[in-house]
Amino acid sequence: MRVRPVSIGKDFLHECPRYAEMMQMLIAKGWVANHNLACIPFDYRYPPGETDFAEDLKKLIISQFALSQGRKVTIACHSQGCLLAYQFLRTQDPVWVARHIGLFYSLAGQFSGCSDCLRWAFQQEWSWDSHDKVASPSDMTWVGELALGLQSSIFGEAILYRWGQTSYRARDAQTLLREAGALAIAEATNRYALEKQTWFQKGARDHQPLPVPTRVVFGTGLLTTAGFDFAREKVPVSSCKDPQCQGLYSQKNPELIQTTGDQGDSAWMNRAPRMWLKHPDCEMKEFAGISHMEIFKNATVLNHLSKTIQETASGIDVCLQNSAPASRGSSMQ
Incomplete structure (x- = not known):
């Protein structure tokens, strides 16, 4: 391109x-x-x-x-x-x-891959509002960022997302995307996930x-958002092929899952x-x-x-x- x-x-x-x-x-x-x-x-x-x-x-x-x-x-x-x-x-x-x-x-x-960025796939565009705790100058057009996937070699067993009573780790990123109705991003992630790239494996593997x-x-030492905790507001729709079907899209301010880092990236x-x-x-x-x-x-x-x-x-x-x-x-x- x-x-x-x-x-x-x-x-x-x-x-x-x-x-x-x-x-x-x-x-x-x-x-x-x-x-x-x-x-x-x-x-x-x-x-x-x-x-x-x-x-x-x-x-x-x-x-x-x-x-x-x-x-x-x-x-x-x-x-x-x-x-x-x-x-x-x-x-x-x-x-x-x-x-x-x-x-x-x-x-x-x-x-x-960026764990908190995964939210872009099934949320409304983030804003420039400096008073919004989850504001970002990035938006859902950054498919290249989302297509990187999340790597278990880096995030391990850390819980990065919750949706009701269900927890998602790095290895569950595809599952979360599909269950949330973000099928286009799931397809992109499946095609380009970093852990599938030979050049990335040279270091990680x-x-x-x-x-x-x-x-x-x-x-280091700064509270950093690693992911999000969404409420289960409705019964999942098995035929959902759009993020708006499952209710995640309407949750503007989900609870934060935080860890230590630099306020941008986790440790x-x-x-x-x-x-x-x-x-x-x-x-x-x-x-x-x-x-x-x-x-x-x-x-x-x-x-x-x-x-x-x-x-x-x-x-x-x-x-x-x-x-x-x-x-x-x-x-x-």
């Missing part, structure tokens, strides 16, 4: 206005916007690999690599953008990746590290890379009390990014030098 961004790597502020403050903070550290500091926008209505994002990112890397006369590029990403960058790194020639990319730096990256130095940073999602990092105790860094939307403009975090770039640019990966391999459990809690 050809999705046409406004531009790619030419006008940072126009392409990625959400990260304007981060851009200014990096400029203060010596980067030059639209020269050695570029941004690539993405369209999350489609799953990873189904747009030209990877091709566009590769072209941008090649141009930056040439512009810097062979200096390796750092890929820094945030939230859903990290899943697209991760898919890119998993599907490219590892020799090419190691030659052109010096560091992969994830800021509150998403490396799984085979525990293969990426061929470049990697850092995964995120906030289960944030810690998912532990399964494939070489030295997760070193390569992952948690910042207490920093939220999902604050982490990319936090001075301490950006200092860590800058320091790590300097280290890897000089050929030093302190996590390889100082760390012994750690156990790669899913670290769920």
Whole structure:
């Protein structure tokens, strides 16, 4: 699918206005916007690999690599953008990746399906209302997000949804979608679920590290919505093929199922890379009390990014030098 961004790597502020403050903070550290500091926008209505994002990112890397006369590029990403960058790194020639990319730096990256996002499939569009406890700038057109499914390797046995007396875990996502009448999303999820993708299995199942130095940073210790608790207001309609049939659509404010995280992603999602990092105790860094939307403009975090770039640019990966391999459990809690 050809999705046409406004531009790619030419006008940072126009392409990625959400990260304007981060851009200014990096400029203060010596980067030059639209020269050695570029941004690539993405369209999350489609799953990873189904747009030209990877091709566009590769072209941008090649141009930056040439512009810097062979200096390796750092890929820094945030939230859903990290899943697209991760898919890119998993599907490219590892020799090419190691030659052109010096560091992969994830800021509150998403490396799984989004558990609370599943609600979009059978709820009314969320709003921009800052006083609404379940408000979101996203809506049900984000089929690409919903099609990722939920992964038991990441969410384990955690209860993510309830509907009356019935509980649903990650492995029950298809069941919930079908019972809720969200058949179109169920079909999309069944077709593209991350756990069915070879590139995703390299990390989640085979525990293969990426061929470049990697850092995964995120906030912790904040109450985070993992899913929702819906009331059973009517007898289920077996012939229902639309979310409005079963009564979920009319429940604007279901009870929240909460856990710890960064107020955007749960700790289960944030810690998912532990399964494939070489030295997760070193390569992952948690910042207490920093939220999902604050982490990319936090001075301490950006200092860590800058320091790590300097280290890897000089050929030093302190996590390889100082760390012994750690156990790669899913670290769920």
